Amino acid sequence: MDLELAGKTAVVTGGSKGIGLAVVRLLVAEGVRVVAASRRETPELKETGAVHVPVDLTTAEGATELIERATAELGAIDILVNNVGVGDTDDIAKGALLSLLELPDSAWQHTFDLHFYSALRVTRAALPSLVDRKGTVVNVSSIAARLAGAGPVDYNVSKAALNALTKIVAEQFGPQGVRAITISPGPVSTGVWTDPDGLIGRLAAENGVPHEEMVTQFLDNLGTTTGRVSTPEEVARLIVFAASPSNINGAEYVIDGGIIKSV
Incomplete structure (x- = not known):
């Protein structure tokens, strides 16, 4: 199946391992020129041939630097995959082990910087190029956004905010040709x-x-x-499909092995 992606350009955050790395590999295989952002370049990422930009996306400066360097490398951006997340195990464990009364503001701030503000800032920086190219934003969320009682509470809430951001981008910039789609994996x-x-x-x-x-x-x-x-490759196939040309906008796709039961 030809996804009509050959010759396009993409930025993938959190591209050094896991789902992000699998997305980079699939996009490159489809003939896409890719810039991958992460704090460090892994040997596996280097093997893909993608251009690595080392940045800290928990900061506003990191988002600006990423898009500036990606635009200089690619000329313009057709696809943005906001995938960066999870981070240090100690950080995410706090949200799973501590109650609402115990979890400090600093944990909430860090979690939102990583999972929500990184996507907001990178999207905002990339939007002029995405509007010009009638591009696509794919936000990698989680079914945790729908499972308030399970898992790290700060992570769950940040992903719910990310889901809302997708809808806002689709609503505000859909008339200018920009599509925004959420992919929500379960356990991977x-x-x-x-x-x-x-x-x-x-x-x-x-x-x-x-x-x-x-x-x-x-x-x-x-x-x-x-x-x-699920495997990272299974999730990546759904992300790359979402990034391919279509009339899908503002939608959420769940890949969770049947966890979400509600209609």
């Missing part, structure tokens, strides 16, 4: 779920149970009908 086989020092591994240690047992418990509690987590 990235470090959060697979690494012994990741969030699930940390919670397993806290509860004194084997890592794999904790994964199974989480999937059962969440009601996963497929009985497994």
Whole structure:
């Protein structure tokens, strides 16, 4: 299937590993010129041939620098994938282990800087180019936005805000040819779920149970009908499809193994 992406340009945040790396690989395979942003360049990212821009997207300066360097490299931006997220395990664990009364403002601020403000600032910086090229913004959210009682509370709320941002971009800039789409994964086989020092591994240690047992418990509690987590490649295929030319705008696509039951 030809996704009609050959010759286009893209910026992918959080492109050094996990879902972001899988997106970079697929876009490059489709003939897209890609700039990937992350704090560090991994060997895997370097192998893709994408241009790496090292930035800290929790800062306003990082977003400005990324788009300036991406525009200088690419000439213009057709696709923006706001994927950066999760960050340090200690940070995300706080939201899962502490109550609303215990979680400090600094944790909320850091989480929103990483998961919401990074997307807002990068999108805002890229919009002149996206309007000119009638481009597409894909925001990588999470089903956590719909699951207020599960997982890190600050993360959940930041993703709900990101979902609303997608709708606003679609509404305000759709008439100028810009599309905005949300992709909301459930559990994905990235470090959060697979690494012994990741969030699930940390919670397993806290509860004194084997890592794999904790994964199974989480999937059962969440009601996963497929009985497994998604792979980064599966999520990336949905993201790249969303970025391909279509009349889809303001929509949210869920890839969660059947966790979300509501219509």
